[in-house]
Amino acid sequence: MEIKVENLCKSYDGVQVLKNVSFTAGPGVTCVMAPSGAGKTTLLRILLGLERPDSGNVRGTAEGRFAAVFQEDRLLEQLDAMENLGFVLGGELNQAGAESLLAELGLSGEHGKPVREYSGGMKRRLALARALLVPFDALVLDEPFTGLDEENRKHAIACIRSRTAGKPVLLVTHSRDDAAGLDAQTVVLEL
């Protein structure tokens, strides 16, 4: 799968946040870097089909299934980790596979604990686990390492690398280290 973004423009209340953005994201990690307010999240929302661009095209997304780590964790706070995964995966949930990934991300032993009792970093790792467990054709990651300490960040990067081979991954981050850790091709958005 290949995602082609062509001359994408988007404005809110007369303020242009995306101006003629073009790039191609093939297999591997494409990192979108830009200053705050430059429309990184808007770009991802358009790719996910949550917003329409004012003009321009996104090709290659219609036939694929996306998974995402959003800017916010967007977890069901009353449920525990496995229930959150079950909510998204339904009958596709492989319990053993899910437990293995949760363990890799340092979330084993939290059985039955509602997500509202998790720390910010734990929620972030669970949001990443959810995205990695869903069968997807392309993965969108909006600041996925926010709130993670160095060790957890390394584990998260390892999990992303091992589970996204051959698929396009769009990563939004402010950290050049994160991009380097994932061998990302970098696209810079300008204000």
Add this chain to the structure above:
Amino acid sequence: MRRETGTSHHMRLWAVAFWLLVWQAGSMVLRAAYPHGALLLASPLSAVLRLTELAGTASFWKAVGWSALRILGGFALACVAAVLLAALAAGSRRFRELLYPLVAAVKAVPVASFIILALVWLDAENLSLFIAALMVFPTVYLNVLAGIEATDGKLLEMAKVFQVPLSRRLRGIYAPQVLPYFRSAVSLGLGLCWKAGIAAEVIGLPAGSMGERLYTAKVYFQTPDLFAWTVVIVGVSVVFERLFLWGVDALVRKAGAGWK
């Protein structure tokens, strides 16, 4: 200044006992002051004794069942209609605008006007069902609509991206959000529907209803019966409110679990 803390909104046994004593004293004073003072205000003791007598008769339970069936039937119908229409209204601004004057009118018009008007259209037997439904509908509709509108849009977006089917969205996102609103509507609506339903029976006088028994007690100055039936109405209303809330709470707990 020290502020008093505690659950001042809860009913305390000592306060109930105090007001029962005031009631007893009032009936004794009236009995002493007038030859037929007992007719004006039956004592709590005579009301309880009469209630015990009534509870031993089959006609008492028939009347309770007759009224409960219709009033709770109206309540259930109103809940189903209100939830369905609130779901439609949440999805369509035009539909919400269309329903608004109707809901506002039902809320504003006095229940007695509706009862008299409904008597022109319906027979007395179905009056309490219709009136109970009419009184409960706006409360449940508005609360459920508020609950749906307060649902976290970011969670809905997440479910859309992950292609979560509607049945799971209803259970995982909408139900935990809407059920607390529905719970508060049920709590308010059940009290309303019993008051309005019995008022409809007192005016329509369907044979075998609690309202008819209440009216008969008034016509024949059977004040112990009047108080006994009033106690029964309040008691039945409270029992059903507890039962429904228990059911809704079980649903809330169920909505917070699953998919392992």
